[in-house]
Amino acid sequence: MIVPVVNASTPVSEIETPVLLLDAALLESNINKMAEYARTQGVFLRPHAKTHKCTVIAHAQLRAGAIGITCAKISEAEIMGYAGIKDILIANQVVDPGKIERLVSLQNYCDVKVAVDSIKNAEDISLAAHRRGQVVKVIIERDIGMKRCGTRTLDETLRLAGAVSRLPGLELAGLMGYEGHTVFLTPRETRLENCSQAIEILAETRDAMEKAGFSTEIVSSGGTGTYDITGGYKAVTELQVGSYATMDWRYRETGLGFDLALSVLATVISRPDRQTAVIDVGMKGVTSEFGLPVVKGIEGAEVVSLSEEHGKLELSADALNLAVGDRVELIPSHGCTTFNLYNWVHVCREGLLEGVWPVAARGALY
Numbered sequence: 001m002i003v004p005v006v007n008a009s010t011p012v013s014e015i016e017t018p019v020l021l022l023d024a025a026l027l028e029s030n031i032n033k034m035a036e037y038a039r040t041q042g043v044f045l046r047p048h049a050k051t052h053k054c055t056v057i058a059h060a061q062l063r064a065g066a067i068g069i070t071c072a073k074i075s076e077a078e079i080m081g082y083a084g085i086k087d088i089l090i091a092n093q094v095v096d097p098g099k100i101e102r103l104v105s106l107q108n109y110c111d112v113k114v115a116v117d118s119i120k121n122a123e124d125i126s127l128a129a130h131r132r133g134q135v136v137k138v139i140i141e142r143d144i145g146m147k148r149c150g151t152r153t154l155d156e157t158l159r160l161a162g163a164v165s166r167l168p169g170l171e172l173a174g175l176m177g178y179e180g181h182t183v184f185l186t187p188r189e190t191r192l193e194n195c196s197q198a199i200e201i202l203a204e205t206r207d208a209m210e211k212a213g214f215s216t217e218i219v220s221s222g223g224t225g226t227y228d229i230t231g232g233y234k235a236v237t238e239l240q241v242g243s244y245a246t247m248d249w250r251y252r253e254t255g256l257g258f259d260l261a262l263s264v265l266a267t268v269i270s271r272p273d274r275q276t277a278v279i280d281v282g283m284k285g286v287t288s289e290f291g292l293p294v295v296k297g298i299e300g301a302e303v304v305s306l307s308e309e310h311g312k313l314e315l316s317a318d319a320l321n322l323a324v325g326d327r328v329e330l331i332p333s334h335g336c337t338t339f340n341l342y343n344w345v346h347v348c349r350e351g352l353l354e355g356v357w358p359v360a361a362r363g364a365l366y
């Protein structure tokens with residue numbers, strides 16, 4: 001891995017590019033805002049680390065009051081767990097025999113819980129845990145309308161809860177359901193309506209599990225776009241929100257009050273004609289998952305295409321003054337799929353570099 005050569009207090013305009021740039025004050029403000037919401041609402045916060053994959057940010061979220069961290073993969077959980085995070089939920093299925101062994105081993109470092117949505121997966125985890133004299137906490141993943149993972153019916157959910165309760169080496173810790181199909185809906189009324197329908201499925205499932213005598217100590221749900229809808233349900237005990245910490249323009253467009261803390265800093269490397277600038281970052285350095293990135297703070301500069309290592313800007317108005325060597329900040333359409341393109345995130349405050357943090361779980365996809 002190439003370690004960036006930097007001096008703290010370097011002006012942002014002098015950092016060599018392209019780099020992933022994070023505004024520390026805006027990050028802190030986002031983290032505090034969500035923490036404050038959770039506190040006043042009386043719901044726990046377990047931020048999803050898939051957004052930033054950065055143990056430094058995860059620890060900042062814990063310091064602000066989060067009870068633990070959510071992860072997407074066993075490898076992500078290992079990195080967070082070995083970095084001292086004590087309470088982790090893998091909001092995903094861990095299926096491979098080798099990965100299940102790692103899940104059992106990770107119990108020696110932290111309290112790690114995992115989602116299951118099939119009896120077969122529960123049996124496999126039970127076998128591995130029991131053989132090693134360990135107990136793995138599992139939560140049932142219920143599909144609440146996204147039609148990705150998760151049990152599809154209440155009966156199926158109760159059957160799985162029954163199996164988990166009977167299997168040795170497992171402890172049933174509760175339930176999760178992710179309302180991902182609703183998080184970007186606009187206007188807010190549409191989001192509210194669709195999210196409410198989803199969370200009502202989760203609440204109904206929780207009630208049925210309780211009635212049948214199963215533990216629902218954890219009921220985890222929530223995306224950034226719906227945090228203040230989902231968080232308002234009594235049935236939901238914790239929020240597994242991710243993007244709020246750093247944000248992106250797609251989420252910003254839904255009218256959320258979190259700040260755009262993340263950008264990609266690039267340099268103009270060519271001004272081949274009056275209305276064109278070429279920058280030194282392309283699709284290997286910024287996602288186009290939900291659309292092209294947007295130029296921050298320069299009137300009349302628009303990204304019109306990305307190739308591997310080049311970005312092409314069309315210029316008008318103030319942007320016509322851009323010159324070779326000038327810095328340009330891009331706001332990605334999606335923070336989560338931009339973070340994982342970088343080994344390091346450059347953290348700045350009031351225009352000066354404050355630190356360079358490793359994106360420790362970059363590439364932790366396995």
Ligand SMILES: Cc1ncc(COP(=O)(O)O)c(C=O)c1O
Nearest residue numbers: 091178222223224240241242243
């Ligand atoms: C299972 C799960 N939980 C929570 C989230 C919340 O993410 P965000 O807050 O970025 O919308 C996601 C996003 O992909 C997810 O897949």
